[in-house]
Amino acid sequence: QDxxxxxxxxxxxxxxxxxxxxxxxxDEVSAARGDKLCQDSMMKLKGVVAGARSKGEHKQKIFLTISFGGIKIFDEKTGALQHHHAVHEISYIAKDITDHRAFGYVCGKEGNHRFVAIKTAQAAEPVILDLRDLFQLIYELKQREELEKKAQKDKQCEQAVYQTILEEDVEDPVYQVISEPSQSFAYFD
Structure with missing residues (x-):
């Protein structure tokens, strides 16, 4: 894929x-990142689901979208937006080591982190790769933007220095143009 x-x-x-x-x-989690933290949370949530399944309940069917806006989770039946996590809120992505169709991510602000566990219809790998590509792309675009801002600032600074030089008093000997030679030279044939 391109x-x-x-x-x-x-x-x-x-x-x-x-x-x-x-x-x-x-699930609420204690930290922003960590494989063990995510795997423990995944197992805990799967245990809750297994208990609910024994009572005839099923996991909620959803559509997951990945965009510059972040991750959005929509209810499959109603189309209603259930959760929206902006890119800057997502701190960690983890594969489920026991199920190739499951993954999760940690989101939230300091002291209020949550692990969101998802089971995809197909393998989870393409979703994880899309998230990685999105984060990498945003990082590279931000880096370029910062470099362009710095270059623009440097250029403005340079222009300000030249402007200052041009506006300074002409009597300044450093920038004064000498019109008459200080010594005479004689050429002999």
Whole structure:
């Protein structure tokens, strides 16, 4: 699959990429990152789901979209937006080591982190790759923007220095043009 910058920008613009999935659950976690933290939370949520399944309940069917706006989770039946996590709120993505169709991510602000566990209709790997590509693309675009801002600032600073030199008093000997030679030279034939 083409992973050029132009293609990725098109891919994540607007509504972005959409995946069919089921919401395993959401769990409060103690930190912003960590494989063990995520795996423990995944197992806890799967245990809750197993208990609910024994009572005849099922995981909520959802559509997951990945775009420049972040991750959005919509109810499959109603189309209602259930959750929206902006890119800057997502601090960690983890695969479920026991199920190739499950993954999760940690989101939220300091002291209020949540792990969102999702089971995809197909393998979770393409979703995880899309998230990685999105984060990498945003990082690279931000870096370029910062470099352009710095270059613009440097250029403005340079122009200000030249302007100051031009506006300074002409009597300044450093910038004074000498019109008459200080010594005479005689040429002999």
């Amino acid at each position: 992973r050029s910058e132009a293609t990725l920008i098109k891919r994540f613009k607007g509504e972005g990429v959409r995946y069919k999935a089921k919401l395993i659950g959401i």
